[in-house]
Amino acid sequence: MAYTIKEIAEMAGVSKSTVSRVITGQGYASEESRGKVMNVIEALQYKPNAVARAMVSKRTHNIGVIIYRDQQPVASHPLYGKILDAILSAAEPLGYSVFVMTDQEMSLRSADFMLEKRVDGLILISRLRNNVIEYIKSFGVPYLMINGTTEDEEVIRIVNQDDKGGELAAEHLHHVGHRRICIIAGPQAHRSHFLRLQGFLGFAERSGFPVPPDSVYQSPASTFEAGYETISRHWSGFCRRRYTALFATNDMIALGAMKFLMEQGVRVPSQIAVMGYDDVDLAAMYHPSLTTVGVDKVKMGREAVLLLDRLINSEQSPLNEVECEPRLIIRETT
């Protein structure tokens, strides 16, 4: 159905070798030969078979992105979706096509798939178990993690300086006058949620407005719904404490909690200030718009691709942790 190099060669009156040379641009080819070949290629809309090329060159020019989730698969995740976009944008000019899969954090399915497909490299997003990492590592395929949770120093990680961002949040709330602060913390098994909380707590402690443990509510998940649920569960206690501000370790939790508060007639920010973390699109769109700590999703995605490309080409990592700077974004809720 599609033409092959052999047919092009016949029609152009040259050998397959010559056709290959003009296509790849490697090796010599006379102007005349080149012209004849190009004409045929044009006329037939010939497209070299990337599968065959990959077979001989041992390079597929494909990379795989696996997004690990405990819940249902989500490429449309408010944060990871953005990072995925950045990855797609960065991969294209480098000539990579990208496979996207979502998977459970404990599963090896996606990794197996990608390995069989012989991707040139792998980008792993979010938390995943060490056995998954070990498994992938054992195959010698270049890979790196975005926003991952691992204490393995060997794996290359692209992360946000979440502890610093937590401090930024605490500093801001303190700066605008808040002393009685409630925190909703997402799953502490996740690096991000853990560090953000630690950063906040640390700053508050050092600055003389420590947040007592019973003012930190644990949210079972990092979703809008979980934020809503968590605050509603603690509602009576929350009222009794007369907090003036609420910090959540991500925007979705913050927004969920804020919606609940507003439904109870609480005014934001006049009665209570609210602050999140991530700067998802939704944060700017909400009414009132959410003050937050911005994560540089574009940079994270881009750096991941650039670094992976280097790993693919040289097999050595220039550095094994890229930290992205968090940024305070003040909006209407504080």
Add this chain to the structure above:
Amino acid sequence: MAYTIKEIAEMAGVSKSTVSRVITGQGYASEESRGKVMNVIEALQYKPNAVARAMVSKRTHNIGVIIYRDQQPVASHPLYGKILDAILSAAEPLGYSVFVMTDQEMSLRSADFMLEKRVDGLILISRLRNNVIEYIKSFGVPYLMINGTTEDEEVIRIVNQDDKGGELAAEHLHHVGHRRICIIAGPQAHRSHFLRLQGFLGFAERSGFPVPPDSVYQSPASTFEAGYETISRHWSGFCRRRYTALFATNDMIALGAMKFLMEQGVRVPSQIAVMGYDDVDLAAMYHPSLTTVGVDKVKMGREAVLLLDRLINSEQSPLNEVECEPRLIIRETT
């Protein structure tokens, strides 16, 4: 680096053919041979090279998803991101890996990439020019469109019954008592926006509360920002008209407009009701939550994959338009 069938064969003491037979499950293999081969495969964590398999079988088991956008590339699009998720979920159990690319609507780049990669099939999302369609068609690769704009009856389309949804919206607003309605219409070159508007207008006309042309504001884009902008541009006229309800041809426009209204101190829904279309996640999360017409994104993505799979396997289309039913979702803004 990775093992080959040849090495497995040697270690198992059989021929490559036998190894191939046990891997594929095609053809005969004695229990004994099978056992020996499986042991070696286990021990070495051998993974068949999908590239080589694709080369001989002429099936890559890869499909491509191209999302066309005029703006920047967005897999994190509130609607298309969801559809993409559904595609990923549906593709996996069928053994397909999926390439994701975003592209300008006039560009052939992504299509070229996919064609070179020899994907088994293509899913095209959103509007794209006819020349792109013609181009892809000329290569004989199975493809279909989700939410596309084309008058070409030949191309297989997965669409929402947008005209019907428009009627649903009009009916609902009418039902709860609104007669003076303002509409913000997204780009009319898009099938969805066009049909939604027509459906609404038609119902209103037939039911005795026609919406005059000057009560229909054109939004230059289908984004939150565009909705916000559009209403603010028409603000004085809007106030003069004393509308009681606002319908936008998608949620993002509706939400953008609604935020502007709330910023002006307008109460929703007591002073003005607002209604959107799509049921993006944000709609349910907003405060107040947005009444809308739901698009069955999961079904659209799933149907696309299922249908594409049939096209790939049989080369004949059982039907060339799948229509998904819109659904009225009443929330707090009406």
Add this chain to the structure above:
DNA sequence: CTGAAAGCGCTTACAG
């Protein structure tokens, strides 16, 4: 039931 051979569509040395 099993192995040798051919072939998928390319690229890459190697002669000429």
Add this chain to the structure above:
DNA sequence: CTGAAAGCGCTTACAG
């Protein structure tokens, strides 16, 4: 500068 040959890692008839 150009062509014939070998080979990438598989699968698929085809003998045996």
